Amino acid sequence: MATPKIISARFDEKKAHTLEGYLALGGYATLKKLFKMKPDEVIDEVKRSGLRGRGGAGFPTGMKWSFIPKNTDKPKYLCVNADEGEPGTFKDRLILERDPHALIEGILICCHAVGIKTAYIYIRGEYDFPLARLGAAVKEAYANGYLGKNIKNSGVDVDVVIHRGAGAYICGDETGLIESLEGKKGQPRPKPPFPAIVGVFDCPTVVNNVETISALPWIMTNGADAYAAIGTEKSKGTMLFSISGMVERPGVYEGAFGVNLWKFIEESTGGVKGGKKLKAVIPGGSSSAILTAEEARNVNLDYESIAATGAMVGSGAIMVFDEDTCVVEALEVVLRFYAHESCGQCPPCREGTYWLYEIVNRIRTGRGRPEDIDLMLAICPDMLGRTVCVLADSAAIPAASYIKKFRSEFEAYIDKANPPERKLHPGGINFEARAL
Amino acid sequence: MSHARHAIAPSGKPFAFSPDNEAKFAQLLPKYPTKRAVILPALWLAQEQEGHITVEAMEYVARRLEQPAVAVFAVVEFYTMFKTEPTGKHHIQLCRTLSCWMRGYQDLQGLIERKLGIGPGEKTPDGKFSFELVECLGSCGTAPMMRMDDRYWENLTVEKLERIVDACNQGRDPAGEDH
Ligand SMILES: Cc1cc2nc3c(=O)[nH]c(=O)nc-3n(C[C@H](O)[C@H](O)[C@H](O)COP(=O)(O)O)c2cc1C
Ligand code: FES
Numbered sequence: 156m157a158t159p160k161i162i163s164a165r166f167d168e169k170k171a172h173t174l175e176g177y178l179a180l181g182g183y184a185t186l187k188k189l190f191k192m193k194p195d196e197v198i199d200e201v202k203r204s205g206l207r208g209r210g211g212a213g214f215p216t217g218m219k220w221s222f223i224p225k226n227t228d229k230p231k232y233l234c235v236n237a238d239e240g241e242p243g244t245f246k247d248r249l250i251l252e253r254d255p256h257a258l259i260e261g262i263l264i265c266c267h268a269v270g271i272k273t274a275y276i277y278i279r280g281e282y283d284f285p286l287a288r289l290g291a292a293v294k295e296a297y298a299n300g301y302l303g304k305n306i307k308n309s310g311v312d313v314d315v316v317i318h319r320g321a322g323a324y325i326c327g328d329e330t331g332l333i334e335s336l337e338g339k340k341g342q343p344r345p346k347p348p349f350p351a352i353v354g355v356f357d358c359p360t361v362v363n364n365v366e367t368i369s370a371l372p373w374i375m376t377n378g379a380d381a382y383a384a385i386g387t388e389k390s391k392g393t394m395l396f397s398i399s400g401m402v403e404r405p406g407v408y409e410g411a412f413g414v415n416l417w418k419f420i421e422e423s424t425g426g427v428k429g430g431k432k433l434k435a436v437i438p439g440g441s442s443s444a445i446l447t448a449e450e451a452r453n454v455n456l457d458y459e460s461i462a463a464t465g466a467m468v469g470s471g472a473i474m475v476f477d478e479d480t481c482v483v484e485a486l487e488v489v490l491r492f493y494a495h496e497s498c499g500q501c502p503p504c505r506e507g508t509y510w511l512y513e514i515v516n517r518i519r520t521g522r523g524r525p526e527d528i529d530l531m532l533a534i535c536p537d538m539l540g541r542t543v544c545v546l547a548d549s550a551a552i553p554a555a556s557y558i559k560k561f562r563s564e565f566e567a568y569i570d571k572a573n574p575p576e577r578k579l580h581p582g583g584i585n586f587e588a589r590a591l
Numbered sequence: 592m593s594h595a596r597h598a599i600a601p602s603g604k605p606f607a608f609s610p611d612n613e614a615k616f617a618q619l620l621p622k623y624p625t626k627r628a629v630i631l632p633a634l635w636l637a638q639e640q641e642g643h644i645t646v647e648a649m650e651y652v653a654r655r656l657e658q659p660a661v662a663v664f665a666v667v668e669f670y671t672m673f674k675t676e677p678t679g680k681h682h683i684q685l686c687r688t689l690s691c692w693m694r695g696y697q698d699l700q701g702l703i704e705r706k707l708g709i710g711p712g713e714k715t716p717d718g719k720f721s722f723e724l725v726e727c728l729g730s731c732g733t734a735p736m737m738r739m740d741d742r743y744w745e746n747l748t749v750e751k752l753e754r755i756v757d758a759c760n761q762g763r764d765p766a767g768e769d770h
Binding site: 230239240241242243244245247248279280281282283284314316318319320321322323324335336337338339340341356397398399400401405406407437441472474476480484485488489491492495496 | 622623625627628629630632634635658665666669670671672673684687689690692693694725726727728729730731732733734738741742
């Protein structure tokens, strides 16, 4: 069965980003039905669809909404996570640029279901063009009564505020985002209390990813059953996969869960660039464990199957290594990222990411000691589950997996008699040690 | 987060919002239930107005929002996009993360260093270019890439980047070279 296009249906339509274009393609058609439904009915519908969060953690969306207290005097908020910082992820950007009204329609669905009057869209600071498109769409929606007071005579009020980040990966974490939105450094908060109880401005808050919210109009139009019919038992529906690295045609491809991972990559992108051999695949962003070529060929693309390998679906960021890609240097790039992005409040993260990066850097630059490989493996477990957010885990999990699965490549760098030849980009320059 | 910023000295130039930004600032306030939440958007206004954020601008934002100055200083220090010194006319942010690394950002850095004579964190003496290596900009499918002049430049090659830099140097619109 061909994969139905749910999120990407309008990506190739030239005018879908305008209100006129979106309406012409059937946009905002769910609103009539929506406002006749009771909020709880909407939550039930989303629960039955099996929709899970597309920001990284894969948490069931309907269940998340049901944690919001029903009888509270406090205002409730929606924070749409458009921070898109997980390395390898570039799919929310397409939604913002090409289909921003689907996001706004999804926001209306969530707000009606949960009883929210204000939604903040937290967009990463570097997304100039997506911000422009989103800003124009919000303006148009206000001007035409799709946002604001008494939307389309429903008695429902929803305001949308776009809030621009300023360059910090950690603000993608839901409580980092909340802190940042409150005007502080984006340092995540300890949980509990969870945002559903004490979120932004100390009020009950839903935090959802852009893609999660953008799936809602389709679900409301076509019904939960139609959505749940796609995919596997526990991984329902479709997801946008950002595929990059050494493939012929990198890009964003929508796929239904449950297909073979490598087959999906190959059919979407044309396979490894230049007919080279496949070395490894990162299935779900740089925070995920790595899969060997053999694992990638033998695993299905759904939450449970990928998790069974120790990796994750995460944000759907698939990165492909060809035979020439150096795993040691790749880990150095990954660890440099986490060392740079650690917010610094938890010692296991601040120190752990820094030292893992230092050690892999000295290995790669020919200064490694034989015991360094096991030293890294000894540091990793001490970074798991010990910090306020999972950034430390996000560095330790890939580090341990790269080393365990490609240990001989690390050893080769330490074997002074036979230093490895750098095959990748011989004309390139080495990045300097320590310069985070 | 950004690391190892040094203490910044006042610029000696007083700061106040332009009439345009004053109007935008007034629109920001009702959008948030607290004044503190307006710190980031107000800092963006200040940075757009002057190109960077001076100590005076931080103190001004703090005063306008009735926040302690340190609350504003801490925010400026934390976020990498807030600049406390003027950048070049064209500020190059070259992505160095996984997919851009696989697709050869190193060669682009090499070109910048050779052609402009500046490394990461530096500015050309004529003030035309400054250069910074940044983490994944969410454009990995069109790697290697950079952000410059408030837009993305994707699918870069050494040759294409050279054309873009030349256009900037010759005062032409570099957008014409984005092919
Ligand atoms: C360090 C870190 C960075 C994150 N970055 C993002 C991000 O850029 N975008 C996103 O949607 N979720 C990100 N997340 C996940 C969020 O914490 C949260 O789970 C998500 O926004 C919830 O929305 P969802 O249920 O719709 O996926 C990040 C988490 C961590 C720990
Ligand atoms: S790795 Fe460069 S844009 Fe993502």
